Amino acid sequence: MASSQSNIHSESAKIEQIITEFFTKSLHIILESRSPCVSSRNYSGEQILSSPSSSSSSSSSVKPRDKWFNLALRVCPSALENIDLWRQSNQEPMVVDVILIQRPTDLDPVRCSPRRGLARNYSLKERFRNCWNPGQEEYPSEVKREKIIERWIVQYESRKSRDSSSGGKRTGSTSSHSLYKKSIILLRSLYVTVRLLPAYKLFRDLNSSGQIHTFNLDHRVCSFVEPFTRREEAEMQQFGFMPIDTNGGRLSLSVLYHPKLSDVNLESSTPISTQLIPDYVGSPMTDPLKRFPSLPVTTHVSPSSAPFCRRHSWSYDLYGASAPSASPSPSPTYSDSRGFPSNMTSNRLPPTSSPHHPPETPLSSNTSLAHNKNTSFDEYWPSPTFSPSPSPSPPTHVPGDHLSKALLRSESAPVSISAAKLGGSPGLPTTHMLPPSPSLKGTRPGLQIDNVRAPARPADVQTCITAQKILYAGRDEVGNLSGAKISSNSSPRISFSRSSSRLSFQDEFDGSDFACPFAVDDDDLMDLHTRPESFDGKRLLSEPLEPGGLFPIRKSQDAAVGSLVRMLKTAPPLHHDSNSFKLSRASEPENRSKSTKEAEETSDLEVKEVQNTASCSSFTSSRLLMSKTTADALEELQGYREIKELLLRQSSRSQTVANDAHVAQSVSGDTK
């Protein structure tokens, strides 16, 4: 095109600006499809608002940056921040290294997962820093392999520094207009190329949610080239875009890349996935999730802590709290997310390992668990984070494999729970479950359950969630964990009553109400510990619940612990058959049976509507229990919860039903 040599100054200024923007834009393009934290595919936080969908196309408003080169990109704060540094001088090259970080494949996937969560959190909060100095902080102690898989070099050589010759192409200088047009094309090419190179596949895999990867991508931006070793260089291929000549110099863009990355990808991802899969597949947890897809959101909200949410989403939101599913020990994940890493992990880690090992005697385990819980609560409650709940469960040196599994998975995998409940007799789970249910409904168990749930609800309330949502969320949380257990225990009726109680309770529920019951429970804790039988089962139930439900309420920590202990004590033995269900009821203390009955009645009376909704889940769960152990266990847990809620509600509301009074009495008597 016509070269405007007349206005050299203005021209050069324009060119200068174009080049500056070119640096910015090219960095933006590269990072957008290489940096997981920045990428459009992985929007989070504010970015989501601006452009949720994959490509920049989603955002309708045109921003000043978008107009440059007529290429509208997604919001990419980190990239832009970095770019500003480059503006100071166009003379320096911009080198963008894309780094593949591989974790050792032999690492325990469980351990990896929490860290990954951390890393992500990091990246979100500190994108800027991350961009410049990616990997280092994320995996501090771990052995990691870093490898530069791409090196992008954007460079503007001014003619002065370069020799007079303009490289081989036409010497004729380019006007700013022409430069602009050419750089538009060059950036379009860059945009396409970035997506064609093998590293893009890694990036895509990283951003596909729900997968654990043994690798991560990082990037480094600097103004100098850190030379490769010969071997490294031999592995790389170069792709150079045709440089653009201008009046004052030449603008060039090139990339060195690893042509073969597919191997890396496959290796890393496969092992982990296989390990994880077993837990999820067929586990009751998955089903519950599907049932209540909406729930996860609410649960996430309650935690309120960003990391927490992330974590959930990553592992599957609903269980997020419990989500550690991926990781054997839920606690570690929590600790990480909440920032208690050191303490939490230390406490929690042992449990994870222990669970796998042969079980201890139930009694000892129970007691230890209870103690741990108490301690954990005290310590952690003060802090808003969930840590308390996880810690208690993990610490459980859970005697049996079942317990340990249950604990570990408790959050994530229902199956484990069921096994735990089954304890001695795996085949009889349903029957075992049944006996406990009456007790739960009865006096204390109900309360305990309520307590457990109650904390969760209050938190939800705090988060401004509507009562209904809270209830649902509670269900989900509890449901997965407790649902199976409860369902097995309870006959359909029971489940109804529980459900109804929950609902009603939740609606009415206020934070203040809960505190009282919990306080009462605290005293009882010691007693609970002494009771071995029900304890195991109850514990299991309670523990899984804890993470989700307890954390929010600080007030009633002790009370909650007490309630949990009670639950455990009162919980019917897992070993009993369904047939024995009635028998077990009879055998159990009168109070319990009465209370259960009463609860049922009251619930029926008060909340028929609620029953319908709640009952559906309970019913299904109960039926399932017969055939499925884990699912049953979960359902049972739910049933327990419901019972608790009912009891709590009733206790709180003495007004409603005469039955309530009875129940309360029975409960109080038990506690005392």
Next chain:
Amino acid sequence: MNCEVCQLKELEVEHFEIREVLRCILHTIVFHRALGLVRPKDIDSELFEITYVQCGDAELEKKIEEKIDQFIGWVEKHPNKKSQICLSFYEVKNKQATWFSNKTERLYWEQWYINLNVAQQPKAHFAKSHHSKVVVDPGECALVERSVRRAALEAALREVLFQIIKFVNEKRDHIPPVPNVEGVSFPYEITIPSSSDSSFGMDVIKRMLQTGHPTMLS
């Protein structure tokens, strides 16, 4: 202005792959020639491990799909033939005064020839593919063989896309001033072989140019 012509490397495709291959190629080319404001849209190919970029222009997408349909129709009528699709960019002479008149003249400044060699397949499998969906033929072919072939095609397609990128970057001086600030900036045209074998070629294109309306202004 001279007309730059790019002959893209020939691809061996099966019938059901035509659509995806053409999508990748056509959109990639147009994206490079859409010098107006564009919000790129990443598209993961349904068939290949390839992510290509669209301009986010619904009109353009529609047009491309139409042309692909036409082409597939033609292929079905003319099995076992090498076929060619031409994407050309042109300028309209006297565009200010006679933009919409039939007498406007098109000056072609760039042409892309996409060369496909469609392997013959039993028609049953792909009988009629829908616009949006790629018809995957269950096929009786050995899966292994198929996967190998697919991988080869994918690599070749990737190569073609790089060929586009290279060409676009090497030939930059023939591009006329950008008439449109919005999206797809240059008028373009996609030509497929017509029913008569001889009809496809520059002559035909020129004839069409004389009478045709500018296909796309925006």
